[in-house]
Amino acid sequence: KQEVTQIPAALSVPEGENLVLNCSFTDSAIYNLQWFRQDPGKGLTSLLLIQSSQREQTSGRLNASLDKSSGRSTLYIAASQPGDSATYLCAVGDYKLSFGAGTTVTVRA
Amino acid sequence: DGGITQSPKYLFRKEGQNVTLSCEQNLNHDAMYWYRQDPGQGLRLIYYSQIVNDFQKGDIAEGYSVSREKKESFPLTVTSAQKNPTAFYLCASSLGGQAYNEQFFGPGTRLTVL
Numbered sequence: 001k002q003e004v005t006q007i008p009a010a011l012s013v014p015e016g017e018n019l020v021l022n023c024s025f026t027d028s029a030i031y032n033l034q035w036f037r038q039d040p041g042k043g044l045t046s047l048l049l050i051q052s053s054q055r056e057q058t059s060g061r062l063n064a065s066l067d068k069s070s071g072r073s074t075l076y077i078a079a080s081q082p083g084d085s086a087t088y089l090c091a092v093g094d095y096k097l098s099f100g101a102g103t104t105v106t107v108r109a
Numbered sequence: 110d111g112g113i114t115q116s117p118k119y120l121f122r123k124e125g126q127n128v129t130l131s132c133e134q135n136l137n138h139d140a141m142y143w144y145r146q147d148p149g150q151g152l153r154l155i156y157y158s159q160i161v162n163d164f165q166k167g168d169i170a171e172g173y174s175v176s177r178e179k180k181e182s183f184p185l186t187v188t189s190a191q192k193n194p195t196a197f198y199l200c201a202s203s204l205g206g207q208a209y210n211e212q213f214f215g216p217g218t219r220l221t222v223l
Contacts, residue, residue: 004151009149034211034212036214041217041219042216042217043113043115043199043214043215043216043217044152044199044201044214045214046211046212046213046214049211089151089152091151091152091212095140095157095159095203095210096154096157096167097152097154097212098151099144099151099152099153100151101149101150101151102151
């Protein structure tokens with residue numbers, strides 16, 4: 001059974017600092033990895049999808065890397081802003097996704 | 110606007126009652142999913158459907174039931190057999206059952222048992 005871990009559970013940084021969020025998974029035979037953002041009491045917003053044949057994906061200030069051999073993905077958010085404060089979730093799988101518990105980020109103004 | 114809608118936003122259930130959560134999408138997606146989210150935990154898959162009139166159990170299907178009579182609709186019923194139904198329920202959809210398809214989520218329904 002796929003286990004997905006996100007450490008740390010919470011992170012607080014000053015505005016302008018780069019964010020580094022980690023995701024690890026136990027079964028490297030994944031089809032894709034997806035990063036989401038969740039605001040309190042809201043649904044999930046898809047940020048980036050990395051297919052198993054890819055090493056990274058970029059969208060604006062966001063960059064996600066995937067290393068299947070080590071079972072890790074990292075989400076980088078450049079020049080953080082208070083609006084980036086949210087919980088970030090990673091999920092791996094095929095049409096069935098296994099989720100981590102998330103990292104709650106606070107960006108201090 | 111294309112998207113996924115869930116209703117109601119908040120739902121209260123008395124012990125012994127069945128309740129049904131609505132999920133509708135106008136994205137023309139073939140696949141739809143139901144997840145449950147508990148505080149401090151990742152999302153867990155309840156049921157999924159890759160095509161109309163077909164659905165499969167996820168990891169925590171006990172006490173839940175679904176139907177998929179229309180492509181755009183995937184309602185979830187929480188039955189009285191679900192022992193701890195208080196949670197945040199999220200519906201999602203994707204283009205098809207292909208492995209690389211991105212999943213998109215609705216705004217969620219928060220269910221509370223009184």
